[in-house]
Amino acid sequence: MNPLHQYLLFSALLFSVGLAGALTRRNAILVLIGVELMLNAANLNFIAFWRYSPNPEALNGVMFVIFSIAIAAAEAAVGLALIISIYRHYKTTNVDEVNELKG
Amino acid sequence: MSPVFAILAAMTLASAIAAMSFRKLVHSALSMILTFSGLASIYLHLNAQFVGLVQVLVYVGAVAILVVFAILLTRDSTRDSSVRSLAKSWLTGLLVAGAVFGTLAAAILGSRALDRAAPQAAEITVKKIGEQLMTRYVIPLEVVALLLTAAMIGAVIIAMREKEGK
Structure with a gap:
């Protein structure tokens, strides 16, 4: 097993942990943290493939991760704003109790 | 496996699992910060210094603060802590996550395209x-x-x- 395998396996494990958290927890903030973990696992894949690519001078992987981090930050801001807005309306952040679109 | 990566990976994974399993939200957020810091160190270990520092600035700085503020603003003081924190379908969720990991791991371990050595580290x-x-x-x-x-x-x-x- 060479180093690239290790990085990819580690990132797959991180992705699965995030997915398990996003699917099993009831609090919306924890679901969002799980999604962030999955995004980070994808970023790690980009960096690992960039490091082990035949032409690391091209910077493609690094650029992709920089843009991905910017978009993930925007997603986190909007997601948390939505959670705060839902909390004001339903007085809960439990995703099982937020079950109607028109409140 | 290099010892640096082994230590960083173990720390990051442990804190990620802890972040997803703590009952108290603030503990989860602190664990999440540790996970993001571990990932930043792994980026540094992979010779992507700029990405590592961006990770620290954006995730350990901004996203962590956002999450902590969101926890602060949505605190349920009326609810007792004995209420279940797992969804009703938690077993299905765990099984799905396990299946996803199994599929990914089989694909990674079965791939011949990944057998390559690291080229000389580029000056980025x-x-x-x-x-x-x-x-x-x-x-x-x-x-x-x-x-x-x-x-x-x-x-x-x-x-x-x-x-x-x-």
């Missing part, structure tokens, strides 16, 4: 990244700038307090 300076951002990636950069502005305005409008009766 911030100057080079800046030049690329201003030449080849200038349109994506502008689009991301627009997206961040839109997301910021959107977040403010969504979280703004609704006026009663208006």
Whole structure:
């Protein structure tokens, strides 16, 4: 097993942990943290493939991760704003109790 | 396996699992910060210094603060802590996550395309990244700038307090 395998396996494990958290927890903030973990696992894949690519001078992987981090930050801001807005309306952040679109 | 990567990976995974399993939200948020710091160190270990520092600035700095504030603003003081924190379908969720990991691991371990040695580490300076951002990636950069502005305005409008009766 060479180093690239290790990085990819580690990132797959991180992705699965995030997915398990996003699917099993009831609090919306924890679901969002799980999604962030999955995004980070994808970023790690980009960096690992960039490091082990035949032409690391091209910077493609690094650029992709920089843009991905910017978009993930925007997603986190909007997601948390939505959670705060839902909390004001339903007085809960439990995703099982937020079950109607028109409140 | 290099010992540096082994230690960083173990720490990051342990804190990720802890972040997803703690009952108290604040503990989860602190664990999440540890996970993001571990990932930043792994980026540094992979010779991507700029990405590592961006990870620290954006995730350990901004996203962690956002999450902590969101926890603060949505605290349920009325609810007792004995209420279940897992969804009803938690077993299905765990099985799905396990199946996803199994599929990914089988694909990774079965692939022959990954058998390659690391080339000589490239000299990635911030100057080079800046030049690329201003030449080849200038349109994506502008689009991301627009997206961040839109997301910021959107977040403010969504979280703004609704006026009663208006």
